Amino acid sequence: MSPRGDKRAQLLAKAVDDLAEHGIADLSLAPMAERLGTSKRMLIYYFGSRDALIAEAIAASRPDVSDLFHDVRDTADLEKAAWVLWEAITRGRQRRPIRILFQVLSLAPTQPERYAALAADAVRAMVEPLVPVYRALGFGELEARSRASLLISGLRGLCQDRIVTGDDERIEAAADVLIRAAAAGENRKS
Template identity: 85%
Template sequence: MSSRGDKRAELLRKAVDHLAAHGIADLSLAPMAEKLGTSKRMLLYYFGSRDALIAEAIAASRPDVSGLFRDVGDAGGLERAAWELWEAITRGRQQRPIRILFQVLSLAPTQPNRYAALAADAVRVMVEPLVPVYRGLGFDELEARSRASLLISGLRGLCLDRIVTGDEERIEAAAGVLIRAATTTENRKP
């Protein structure tokens, strides 16, 4: 018999897969629960609310930016970590789940009461871990924050473009241009 934590983790994994495939805009817990092999009551028991489930699905499905960039100490390491992130969101384990983040980001402007804080937090937790990396490479605070934003938001935008257009060759080349520009230390201020 599985423990409460195991059942919750299993439901969260299934929910992430479901949300990545079917979206969150018209999400209703009862039909989702049925597809997951459980009940709305159990989803509410484990997650509390529809919005809490979505928040946990986003947290569980986003790339581990802190882990990818933790040991970066030079521009070469930063570039390698950026390519690892790109690989994760386009071909790796994050390829499908990143779609949940795209949905929340696109819904935030039109449904700010429901999604704005969630979207802002999702962006923050991906950008913030890079700021100390850039500071450690000699960039001042504003430049470190700007470059972290450029790298994360740029790769996220290119990933979305790739999903929408399917133009892998163009997007892969654009990712290379972006990563090289965002990881160079040649233009830092003394």
């Protein structure tokens, strides 16, 4: 990697941490740059704009669903992979960065011109890679898309509930129910 690429990657990693801690709603690049030990000019040089930086931070911080689910051959594998995803967003390396996604999803309905496309892309980037997994398990197109949405959006919602309420026992039990439901059932062709 070039020195510019190294510096950019380092700034992006720091930006992800900063956004997870300080949020995006009132994000101004000058204070962020100061916290990151750089300048607003350098953030613009490396990322182009505030919105581009946020988009890259979301992309860099979300779990790689394709990678997590690529070895799924049956419903037992699907459950295991779903638990790996759940662990990543609740206790693992995605635990803090997923807060950025929650912020974008929360802002999209009230500031659609700024966040709607970004939020929709983030959701698609996590749901779409799971659709072929469900198809390979014998589910028809609509059922595959529905189950992929159920699993990803359900886990994301439970994770947010866990952060907000701190009710770990209830949420862990709900995650178990959700994962089993998303992996089980009849294979209906749609």
